Amino acid sequence: MTTAAVTPASLSEAEILRLREDFPILQTQVNGHPLVYLDSGATSQRPFAVLDAERDFATTMNAAVHRGAHTLAGEATEVFEDARSALAGFIGADDDEIVWTSNATEAVNLVAYSLSNASAGRGGPEADRLRLGPGDEIVTTEMEHHANLIPWQELAARTGATLRVIPLDDDGALRLDVAAELIGPRARLVAVTHVSNVLGVINPVEKIVALAREVGALVLLDACQSAPHLPLDVRALDVDFAVLSGHKMLGPTGIGALYGRRELLEIMPPFLTGGSMITTVTTTEAEYLPPPQRFEAGTQKVSQAVALAAAVRYLQNVGMPRIAAHEAELGAHLVDRLSAIDGVRVLGAGIGLPRVGLASFDVTGIHSHDVGQFLDDAGIAVRVGHHCAQPLHRRLGVTASTRISTYLYTTRDEVDAAIDGVARTIDFFRRA
The missing domain is CATH 3.90.1150.10 (Aspartate Aminotransferase, domain 1)
Known part of the structure; x- marks a missing residue:
């Protein structure tokens, strides 16, 4: 029954x-x-729980994470990683599949530049599947926020790939019949918004993903307008990447995140380089940490991450x-x-x-x-x-x-x- x-x-x-x-x-x-x-x-606006979380971190345990051996640094690192775990659970990911960024725009650019670096021969033979060149195609849509369009324009220009755009009908809906034609054997990446920031409509992501899977293309989901408003499960949607911003979901500005499948993050070359994302450095070369730390160069957004975790818990409590x-x-x-x-x-x-x-x-x-x-x-x-x-x-x-x-x-x-x-x-x- x-x-x-x-x-x-x-x-x-x-x-x-x-x-x-x-x-x-x-x-x-x-x-x-x-x-x-x-x-x-x-x-979005912020509740007391989020404002208090960031202030409490600053007044009781402010320290650099993943660096110091003293007690305060250990406490800061623990709550920083707890925040990563909270966000991972919120979207159905594993902890090591969450990369902290400054915003969703940076997260999209992280993927775009990592693919550029792979296309330039960085990342070793494991990154071959990520390399783009003439004849390859990137597919996005006519309703995208500029942050999910311009980085792909630039990636196409750097690699010689072709950018294809799924059009809309007169009512503003994606033309799925044309999408089925555009997401063909040459498609390597499909970038689509979950919810239009202009129309408010929830796109049929499952259908777009199914088309991409038929040809082996990767899928990046712009979840900026869905993560704050809808139950979001990146595993159920079967996307390879997803991006979001904290300030749209009761959190502070200056914090966003990239979700990436673990097996992809492990073969992606880094975007930003410097301290905190390395294991060994000589004057001529460096070896990088595994993800997600490989993509988190420099001093991190610790208090913002802690506040975003408080926002996630607030949303979960409401339902x-x-x-x-x-x-x-x-x-x-x-x-x-x-x-x-x-x-x-x-x-x-x-x-x-x-x-x-x-x-x-x-x-x-x-x-x-x-x-x-x-x-x-x-x-x-x-x-x-x-x-x-x-x-x-x-x-x-x-x-x-x-x-x-x-x-x-x-x-x-x-x-x-x-x-x-x-x-x-x-x-x-x-x-x-």
């Missing part, structure tokens, strides 16, 4: 209000109004399935109400795919900066511009958009306040 899947319960209004007490910035005012923060897709359910409700509400306003076009609204609590829109005759400024005057923080996704905006026929993005601490009343503000904006400019 089969059992029907149980939809996780969303967060109740009372639970959200209780959670909001953990975020001191949400108690502030902007321009004389209570802050309505709807820009979590860019940077990622419940956060996802809450955001799915807000996302649907966003699209429904925005689409009902005359003159508003929600980007990607008609594709009928699952989404997180994020939507971008264009207002006929009004620049997104003007919309954002009008809302900001009322204390409502949203994102305006091209959101580091110019090719996507160009494909959809706009130069910029206004983006509303929610999180676990966002209430429906806040979403309604922003949508009502959009309607007032349109009325104001029409009258003007």
Whole structure:
């Protein structure tokens, strides 16, 4: 007998209000109004647990990790590695498959430059499978954040490989029929976002991975907009690499991570070189530590990693399935109400795919900066511009958009306040 899947319960209004007490910035005012923060897709806010974790590390055990033999250094190293373990467990990886970076952009570049170094003959014969050259192809999509596009442009330029781009249909959905053609025998790497930072849609990663597996291509997943909002299991998704940023998931800035399959990290040549990632050094050559330390040159982001671990535990305590359910409700509400306003076009609204609590829109005759400024005057923080996704905006026929993005601490009343503000904006400019 089969059992029907149980939809996780969303967060109740009372639970959200209780959670909001953990975020001191949400108690502030902007321009004389209570802050309505709807820009979590860019940077999320931090609860006391995260702020306290970083401060406690700095005041009780601040020391360099993996270096000193004294007690403080040992304690710092232990909590640093505990943080790695916490993040690994959060995304379904092993501890030694997590590499600390400054942000997701650095993580993508780490992979791109490591492949460049392998292509230049570094890494020995084990790295042969990573080498790119003329005739090889890198495949990405038309909806990518610039951080998951430009590094591949540069890798193609350095190696002579060709960059191919999966296009979108008129509603902003990936053209999977074209993807099946582009991810062919010459494809060596496929780089795709899990959730679009403009459209909010959850891409069919499993289908993209299946196409890549048929031809032996590697897959890198941009999880910046999924790790904070959805249950994420890199093993279940069967990706080879995944990148994320701490500041989008209740953590501090200056910390991100790369997940890489152990067998790949073991054959990848390093990107940054220097101290802390070596075993033996002479004046003419060096031998490198095994991963992940091989990719962590120099003084590490210790207090930030500790704070990110606190953020991970906070999210786990709330429950990622419940956060996802809450955001799915807000996302649907966003699209429904925005689409009902005359003159508003929600980007990607008609594709009928699952989404997180994020939507971008264009207002006929009004620049997104003007919309954002009008809302900001009322204390409502949203994102305006091209959101580091110019090719996507160009494909959809706009130069910029206004983006509303929610999180676990966002209430429906806040979403309604922003949508009502959009309607007032349109009325104001029409009258003007």
